[in-house]
Each structure stands twice: as structure tokens, then as C-alpha cells.
Amino acid sequence: MIYIDNAATSHPKPESVYKRMDFVLRNASANPGRSGHRMAIEANRVIFESRESVARLFNIRHPERIIFTCNATAALNLALKGLLQPGDHCVTSDMEHNSMVRPLKFLSQQGVNVHRVQASREGSLDPDEISSAITCETRLIAVTHASNVIGTITPIADIIKTAHNKEVPVLIDAAQTAGSVPIDVEALDVDMLACPGHKGLFGPQGTGFLYLSPKINLNPTVFGGTGSRSDLDRMPDFLPDRYEAGTLNTPGIAGLGAGAEFISSEGIDIVRAHEKHMLSRLTGGLSGIPGVKIYGTKDLERRAAVVSFIIEGLDPAVIGDRLDTDFGIGVRVGIHCAPDAHKVIGSYPKGTVRMSPGYFTTSEDIDRAIWAVEAIASGRENHHYIPVSSPRPAFPRG
């Protein structure tokens, strides 16, 4: 099939990810941090090396402040529930995914005051508006780095600067940008960064992490064994153990580490350039089809590789079904766990068709997708596709 659903989960993975996971699952998947035999120690080394690889990719000076989680949602939950207390004020936006919206809703029911800054119709957030929303009770600004619906990139550098001027930390949800858009944690002075492992970072599902700057101290939200300070009935006070209770997903984290190494070795600027090229080809092709409406900014510098569109008069679910059934093209349709973002762009409640190219998407994949959408929009049943673009590269790379 032609897979254009990388905003949900990247596919395929680099060959090195498959190989690393297979090796670790066969040879080093004892319990890391617990037993002292050679396989357990090797499992520990796998975790250590993956943490270091992730740190290198994001220029994180303190790798021990990377907390492995089972996904970005768990990372966001730890950040929000570990920091915010009743009476605190939190500034967020109406472009957020439910992984941010739902824990904040829960916390608002516990007495946290949540203020949502409105985005423009293109999904842009104005740093000045965020700054204006800060009060003396504001404990956190929590925003997405890029909309999972339309890809609009949030100006996090400006938001962090303005927030730090008022001594407020910032939580960045990098679900759509980690591994695809360069993020220099130290240069940006990021306080908290939540990332999934299974999207742009090319790890498997069931992986993710939360980075905490040395200025941030959270309450743990999960309690249990860490293999360290087992004599205590409370969580250790050092990182990452304080927030990593329970057995880690060793083979998954191995895959995440291999994915991070793959991106470092290819160069994240190369990854970003390729995805931007695919984005340009896709938006250019779709915009020429009568009846197709594309949402979001036309400025691709401010856009992650996510394209939401509709065909006038057709249910997005029907379009997605036809793309899959008749053309073998995998996309995501609906409201993408972000109902408020769809209200902002005017596509609620039906939602959109979302295509999200990745690093392994080829020009031919994009051309086929454009051709399929054109066929559906024009009501054509003919499925004979004539390729017009460059041949596929060796696939998958890595």
C-alpha cells in the first residue's frame, strides 16, 4: 500500500530499527536495572545508549533528564499532573490534541484554571496573545509545536522567550515535529518537551519520552519499583528513576534509540527538506483539483508535513474508504482527536482527510495520491495510473 499516515505513526521504519529491536528482543531483553546478570546488564546498556542517542538528536545536555514513557500522551500527563496544583493557572491553546486537552480538563475539575488562547483560522498562535494571558498565578504554558490537523508550526522560540521573561515554564508537545523538525533543546531553553517515539523518531509504538530541564521538578505520577534505592518506600529523588517506575519497554526503547541515530546520521535538516518537498508537491497537486479545499497555511516554512483537505460534497470517511479500497492509499480521516482545532479551521464536526508524508514517502507516492483524489473528486472509476515521476529510491533506507 501507499502509506501517507505518518502523523499517526511512521511507516516503514529504517532497517536499523527492525534489526536493533530483533537483536535486543532475542539477546538483551532481560529486566534493565534489576538483576545483575549479563543479559540484564546488557538490557541496561541498551536503555543507556538509547537515552544518549535521543539526547544527541535534540542537543540535550543532561540525558538523565529524559524520562522514557509509553507515548507522548503519557509524557504530557506526567508533565501536567506532576506540575499543576489546584489554584494554579495554565495557558494553552485551542489547537491542542486531546492528549493535552483531556488531562487539562481533568485538572480544571480539580481546581486548576485553564486559559485557552485562540489561534487564527490558519492555526497560528500569537506569542503576544499568550504573553497577555499570563497572570501572577500562571504556573505553565502548554502548547503544541505543530497542529496534528493542519501542521501549522507554533513559534515556540518566541513563546519560550516571552514566557521566561515572566518566569513561567513552557511545555512543548512535539508529537508532530520530533524527528521531523529540528529542535535544539539547549538553544531554545526548553523546559519540558513531550515526544512520541513512534512517529517522526521512527521507534515502535509504545515508546515516547518527556524531557525535563534542570529547572523543573515534578511530582511523580506513577509509583513503584525502579531497581534503585529499593530500601525506600518512596520514589528516589534522582532522575530518570524518579519518574520511571516499573519495567521499561527495552526492545521498544532500543528501536527508538536506533530511530534517533538514523535521523542524526541522515541529518534532521535533510529529513525536514524531504518532507517539505513532499508537502509542496502534495499541496500543489491537490490545490489544482476542482472541489478540493485545503486547510492551513500556504507558507510551508511554517508547516509540518500534514495536509488536511476535503472534497466538497463528499464525506471524508467515504474519501478515506475509497482511497484505501480502490487505490491502496492509507490516510486518516475525521477529527484526529483534536475537535477544537477543527472548530478553529471550520471543519467541525465532519472533519477532514489528512495526508501526512514521511521521510520514506516518494514523489511517486504523492503523485498517485493526487491522481486518486482527482479521480474521486471527478467521480471517475478508472484506476489506471500512469507514473510520471522519478523512480523509487532503495527502500527502506537505513
Added chain:
Amino acid sequence: MDEQYKIFVFKSTYLTFKAERALKGAHVACKVVTKPRDISSDCGLAIRVTALDEPAASKVMCDSGIASLGVW
């Protein structure tokens, strides 16, 4: 305690493996081992070097900015 060996103990498993990497990088022979029970009731890990290599190991850790909790 076997006097032929010295045991470096660290606050966290992360630091233990950071020390192992630094020592290997400096070609100081070492082994990650379970913390001996007479050092700690903790079930964590530690690094063992020969008594002969202890000064070199201490220097590597000092140069790498890796703080141990002590040497036994």
C-alpha cells in the same frame, strides 16, 4: 570484600553506565556488577575495577565529571 578489587558506587544506574562508558573509552578495564550487600542494601549496580586500576579509574571519573558515592 575481595581486596584485589575496588567497587565504585553511584547514585543512579544511569551514572553507573555513564562511568562504564568513560572507563572503556579511557581503556580502563571494568565490569558492571551487582552492588555487594555489605556496601548497600540497595539492589542496584556498581562498577568493579582492579585495585591496581583504582587511581586511573578515579581520575577518569573526575575528568568526566561523574560523581561516585564512594569507593569500597
